Amino acid sequence: MTEPLLLTTAFLIGLLGSTHCIGMCGGIAASVGLNTQGGRYPAWLILLGYNLGRISSYTLAGALIGIAGAMVATGITGLILQTFAGILLIAMGLYVGQWWFGITRLETLGGHLWRHIQPHAAKILPVRNPHQAVLLGILWGWLPCGLVYSTLLWSSAAGSWQQSALLMAAFGLGTLPAMFTTGLLARQVRSLMQKRLTRQIAGALIIGFGIYTLPLNSLFNL
Template sequence: MSEPLSVVTAFVLGLLGSAHCMGMCGGIAATIGLRQHQKRIDHLLGYNFGRVISYSIAGALVGSLGFLLKGEILGLALRTFAGLLLIAMGLYIAKWWQGLLQVEKLGGYAWHFIQPFAARLLPVESAKQAITLGFFWGWLPCGLVYSTLLWSATAQSASQSALLMLAFGVGTLPAMLLTGILAQQAQSLLANQYVRSISGLMVIVFGIYTIPFAGLQALL
């Protein structure tokens, strides 16, 4: 596997995108974390387990599509578009440009059908219920997830894309677990503009790194 598609970079991408995850999933994680201590930890872990599993399944699906679209030109085009989307995601995380909101709106149509099932699982009363809620919540329209999914699809392998999305999901865990346990403190940290700017800038650099400039020049 080429360096841009390593498990480590997928993990780092999830870690850097945590500031965005706070806004998308932090609220529900904080709500789950308001239960009594023992249940709170069980439910929070279950919720995040379900969420990460949904990312892995989505990765397997897009990886299968990538496999069907195998070809040098298509692969370069897919990686280029993924890189551009990651750059847009970095701008979004840093709050320098909010154009990616339009991409998230596209996923709103599917979420319209999924959301009622997720809503029935609240309030969470068991670890099993938390896992199911996390699985549904993992399909919430999210520009960061969409960007990473497209990036993982360039592996053109269902198993490899699933692994990359699993690593990405694990990268989001520190912030999400912290949010559930110390909601107010985590929100203050990740909402800090300095933190968001640094995270966004690093995602932008990663997006630029993803674009296969050498391959595009060879084709031209």
Template sequence: MTDLLPLLASAWVLGLLGGGHCLGMCGGLMGALTMAIPPEQRGRRLRLLVAYNIGRVFSYATAGLLIGLAGWAVANSPAAMALRVVAALLLISMGLYLAGWWSGLTRVEALGRGLWRHIQPFASRLMPVKSVPRALLLGALWGWLPCGLVYSTLLWAASQGDALESALLMLAFGVGTWPVLVATGLAAERITAMLRKRGVRLTGGIAVILFGVWTLPGPHQQWVMGHGSSAHQQQSSHLQH
């Protein structure tokens, strides 16, 4: 469990840093969810937003479980290394996109458009959202919207080689996207304006790029892990003496 905690924290931070991208993909829907609700009914607006995001995150976790099964199937094969490399390259591409340096990753989103074409009509019928169950179902459907950030994170989660772990990582990632989308739905202009700033996008993009570089298999991971292990062994030896 202790080995999983840093990965869960990384997935959460990845979702938080990618909030600017989520704002572009789902920000309009967040506003539409609450547009017809008077400002004085803030509690009702919040309930709909929370229900929508619970449904969306549930879809991410489901996708993580499904693709995690594929990752588990190749965990002990030569394909596992290739999967990890592809996941790292996609994360680096996502960082370049967030920083505004390269938008080639948007082409990856075309891979999911076929599936989305079948889901979108059902999602559209749920609008306008007037109840919590409808918001929950809409979120569960909208979670399958083609998204380069989600695809990148999915492959990274699958590269861990454990279906349950992949689902938990996608759950943590989805929760990380909450602050941005909930704030947008509640018309928190200051927060959304801050996330749109060039400096914030650059910081988030560079952080995701570094995370992608770290994900690449190589001696850098062995060095850090070995250094940490040596330090731990030295500390244990010191305590024994």
């Protein structure tokens, strides 16, 4: 696959997975937006800072896992990694479509790290300026999330830390429309994104991306 196609796929995974993002991070985004009303800075600027901070954490995580992925993504090991990533995307599609919820067990893996980060994030609230918003987003970007973990593992098969970082940045940008508008139009966006049909369409498309990720031809030729 060419790089533009990979980046587009990562963006669409983030966009379609926003139904999950609203459930995980929509509350804090809405809170950040509401708490800035009447303040010195407009709500949109605070929300932009929060989301850019969050996306920067995804990008850093992509670079880190990309380093590890580049070390092993060769030969049969690379095929196993890519297969696992595709399976995880299929599982996330099943979760987003509300057909199967086993992927949530992945989120417990990051619980130990989040236990140390969450108290620092709580100290920043309520957010009063863009600097605090960016810092909150950076910390909140490490919240245990099955969608992020699945996409991280998928990006690790890219072959380089630079490509993995770009894929996670594109994924983060895909989540931006829903997360940004959730902070400004919380009730309207949440109502649309939580509709059963919306979730099922998004879930089916993510499953499609997962199947497309699977190196079926290479596996059959082993």
